[in-house]
Amino acid sequence: FLRSLIGRQLPLPDEQADIALQEKKRQQQEAARQAQLAEQLRQQKLQAQQEAEAKRQRQLAADQAAQKAAAAKQKQLQQQQQQQADKLKQQQLADQQKQQQEQQKQADAEAQKKADAQKAAKAKAQADAAAQAKKLDAERRERLAQMQGSAGAPGSTGNGLAKSGTGSGSGGTATSPGYADKVRRVVRPNISWGGETEGLETVISVRCSPTGTLLDAQIARSSGNSAWDDAALRAVQRSNPMPQDIDGKTPTSFKITLRPAG
Numbered sequence: 001f002l003r004s005l006i007g008r009q010l011p012l013p014d015e016q017a018d019i020a021l022q023e024k025k026r027q028q029q030e031a032a033r034q035a036q037l038a039e040q041l042r043q044q045k046l047q048a049q050q051e052a053e054a055k056r057q058r059q060l061a062a063d064q065a066a067q068k069a070a071a072a073k074q075k076q077l078q079q080q081q082q083q084q085a086d087k088l089k090q091q092q093l094a095d096q097q098k099q100q101q102e103q104q105k106q107a108d109a110e111a112q113k114k115a116d117a118q119k120a121a122k123a124k125a126q127a128d129a130a131a132q133a134k135k136l137d138a139e140r141r142e143r144l145a146q147m148q149g150s151a152g153a154p155g156s157t158g159n160g161l162a163k164s165g166t167g168s169g170s171g172g173t174a175t176s177p178g179y180a181d182k183v184r185r186v187v188r189p190n191i192s193w194g195g196e197t198e199g200l201e202t203v204i205s206v207r208c209s210p211t212g213t214l215l216d217a218q219i220a221r222s223s224g225n226s227a228w229d230d231a232a233l234r235a236v237q238r239s240n241p242m243p244q245d246i247d248g249k250t251p252t253s254f255k256i257t258l259r260p261a262g
Contacts, residue, residue, distance in 0.1 A: 175251050182243035183256060190238040193231045197260035200225055202232040204256045212241030212250040220255055232258040 203221035208214055217236045222229050236256060244250050 175254060176246045179243070179245050179251070182245075183254075186239045186243055187235050187256065187258070190235040191231060191258070191260075192235070193228060193260050195225070195227060195260075199223075200228045201257060201259045202229050204232060204236050204258065205253070206236060206242065206256060207253050208242050208250045210249040210252065212244055214240035214242060228260065 200223040201221075202219060202223040205216075205218050205220040206214070207216035214237065217233060219229050219233055223232075235258070242250050
């Protein structure tokens with residue numbers, strides 16, 4: 001009985017070999033399983049690393065694309081700003097040129113207007129001078145005709161003051177006794193003289209139209225002082241028209257003797 005019990009509990013050598021073989025096989029399987037598990041872990045880790053790297057690359061590409069887009073947008077904005085600045089500058093330049101052209105046009109128009117006015121004034125002056133010359137020529141012709149018709153007529157004399165001086169009217173066409181006073185009152189305010197007074201006496205020959213218009217005034221006899229002679233002549237010329245006589249007409253010719261006061 002004991003021998004049979006021991007025989008059942010203790011494996012036989014062949015059985016031990018099988019057990020050892022099975023254990024070895026189990027160990028090999030376990031080692032293979034562990035190796036497979038390790039490989040799986042390695043593959044998972046590698047895949048995770050690859051996915052992380054891919055994600056990093058995608059993020060990097062996205063960042064670069066965003067930076068590139070921002071740079072392009074900034075460049076476009078700068079170009080637009082530059083274009084606007086250039087357009088504004090061109091507009092300002094055009095406005096300035098237009099203003100200068102308007103100013104030049106206005107200046108040319110004013111210059112032309114001034115030139116036209118000067119031309120018109122010159123033409124008017126020439127026309128007036130021609131008309132005056134024609135009028136004077138006609139009056140001279142009339143005066144000559146009157147002088148020819150009144151040659152040898154008796155004269156009259158008179159005395160009168162002429163601005164701080166004395167004067168007399170005489171000769172030529174017959175005048176009334178009071179005509180010299182009328183001449184005195186007209187000529188006297190027009191004498192302007194501040195020089196010497198002693199010994200100066202100038203005789204002015206006067207020609208007038210019947211209406212009193214002064215046709216001619218000349219120095220008939222000089223005082224010897226040309227300045228006083230000129231002052232006396234200017235006084236007569238400024239006295240146009242000459243007064244009319246009692247018959248309503250101005251003598252056509254007479255003489256005025258002028259002396260400074262003193």
